[in-house]
Amino acid sequence: MENFVITIARQYGSGGRTVGKMLAEKLGVSFYDKQIIQMASDESGIDVKLFGQVEEGSSVKASLFNKTGLYKGDLIAPDQKGFVSDENIFNYQAKIATDLAEKESCVIVGRCVNYVFKDRPNTLRVFIHAPWEFRVEKSREKISGSDEEIEKFLRRDDKRKQDYYRKFAGGDWSDATNYDLCLNAGKLGFEKCVDAILAQMNVMGIK
Amino acid sequence: MENFVITIARQYGSGGRTVGKMLAEKLGVSFYDKQIIQMASDESGIDVKLFGQVEEGSSVKASLFNKTGLYKGDLIAPDQKGFVSDENIFNYQAKIATDLAEKESCVIVGRCVNYVFKDRPNTLRVFIHAPWEFRVEKSREKISGSDEEIEKFLRRDDKRKQDYYRKFAGGDWSDATNYDLCLNAGKLGFEKCVDAILAQMNVMGIK
Numbered sequence: 547m548e549n550f551v552i553t554i555a556r557q558y559g560s561g562g563r564t565v566g567k568m569l570a571e572k573l574g575v576s577f578y579d580k581q582i583i584q585m586a587s588d589e590s591g592i593d594v595k596l597f598g599q600v601e602e603g604s605s606v607k608a609s610l611f612n613k614t615g616l617y618k619g620d621l622i623a624p625d626q627k628g629f630v631s632d633e634n635i636f637n638y639q640a641k642i643a644t645d646l647a648e649k650e651s652c653v654i655v656g657r658c659v660n661y662v663f664k665d666r667p668n669t670l671r672v673f674i675h676a677p678w679e680f681r682v683e684k685s686r687e688k689i690s691g692s693d694e695e696i697e698k699f700l701r702r703d704d705k706r707k708q709d710y711y712r713k714f715a716g717g718d719w720s721d722a723t724n725y726d727l728c729l730n731a732g733k734l735g736f737e738k739c740v741d742a743i744l745a746q747m748n749v750m751g752i753k
Numbered sequence: 754m755e756n757f758v759i760t761i762a763r764q765y766g767s768g769g770r771t772v773g774k775m776l777a778e779k780l781g782v783s784f785y786d787k788q789i790i791q792m793a794s795d796e797s798g799i800d801v802k803l804f805g806q807v808e809e810g811s812s813v814k815a816s817l818f819n820k821t822g823l824y825k826g827d828l829i830a831p832d833q834k835g836f837v838s839d840e841n842i843f844n845y846q847a848k849i850a851t852d853l854a855e856k857e858s859c860v861i862v863g864r865c866v867n868y869v870f871k872d873r874p875n876t877l878r879v880f881i882h883a884p885w886e887f888r889v890e891k892s893r894e895k896i897s898g899s900d901e902e903i904e905k906f907l908r909r910d911d912k913r914k915q916d917y918y919r920k921f922a923g924g925d926w927s928d929a930t931n932y933d934l935c936l937n938a939g940k941l942g943f944e945k946c947v948d949a950i951l952a953q954m955n956v957m958g959i960k
Contacts, residue, residue: 728935
């Protein structure tokens with residue numbers, strides 16, 4: 547059987563990243579998050595700053611309604627037009643995720659991997675969310691500033707993820723139909739989110 | 754502890770209703786779906802046809818962007834203005850669901866009960882979806898017509914549910930953040946959806 551992959555998309559402040567780490571530890575597999583960007587930069591030779599820019603959405607908005615950006619998986623060679631395009635930068639990240647999954651079972655957070663792996667067997671695609679107040683509270687641990695500033699940050703981050711998802715994967719980032727399992731971490735707590743994912747892996751026969 | 758309630762929202766053709774029935778049978782509790790409409794009609798004295806019209810969205814669209822329709826739970830008396838309004842018809846359905854939950858543990862399908870019960874303890878709110886092809890295939894068992902006609906029906910039903918949800922509950926009907934658990938019935942199959950819900954009840958301590 548193929549290596550298993552748990553993909554986790556999460557709202558900022560929901561604790562989804564923490565859940566992913568706890569899950570990986572419990573399963574004894576690797577956990578991948580932002581380091582995929584560095585790996586994709588290293589492999590492609592494209593400056594890591596450009597990855598950051600795509601992520602930050604500076605150029606996502608410009609072509610938001612341009613459906614040609616939807617991920618198809620084909621890489622553009624360094625000597626071809628579009629090598630440093632948003633699309634190719636996304637494609638390189640997707641390639642790194644795909645290569646990792648070929649080598650080992652793992653937990654991967656973010657980067658629209660739920661879309662990249664939508665037809666992959668032995669894959670469980672999770673979305674983790676939490677109530678607004680919970681997210682604000684949790685964000686205080688990481689962001690300094692007034693509640694108003696934190697709330698502004700959260701709204702901006704939701705919008706950024708939504709734009710990013712719409713551009714590369716189509717549809718809505720928080721739409722349940724893009725996932726196999728969606729959990730409310732605010733209601734469940736992190737430990738039980740891990741339990742819920744393990745239970746779902748068991749139900750789906752993922753191992 | 755309060756009676757437990759499992760609310761199920763589902764895409765037409767996802768098999769969510771079947772899953773709800775199987776779940777109720779396995780748990781040995783009542784299953785409520787459309788009969789809530791008749792019960793609300795009986796209790797209020799409002800013609801059952803008016804309930805159907807609200808559901809069909811004939812008048813939902815007109816005030817789609819009117820936020821005053823969001824469910825708050827207050828009933829309007831027969832001698833007051835708005836007694837047969839869409840809002841009051843929704844409120845009566847919500848009241849029936851609330852009364853049922855006071856009397857017994859149960860599974861309730863549809864009617865935005867996930868929103869009505871959003872703060873209710875001992876409640877698990879499930880959204881069941883399935884891939885488009887699966888839904889078309891499943892719908893053939895219930896609807897006669899060409900694939901094109903079935904697809905048209907499905908698009909219309911999704912739109913209807915989306916409009917209905919937006920009007921009475923706000924936000925998007927298929928948005929994961931409105932639920933505690935979202936499952937892909939096409940990938941899992943119905944039996945495993947039931948298993949997944951039972952597993953989640955266990956994780957959440959719902960009983």
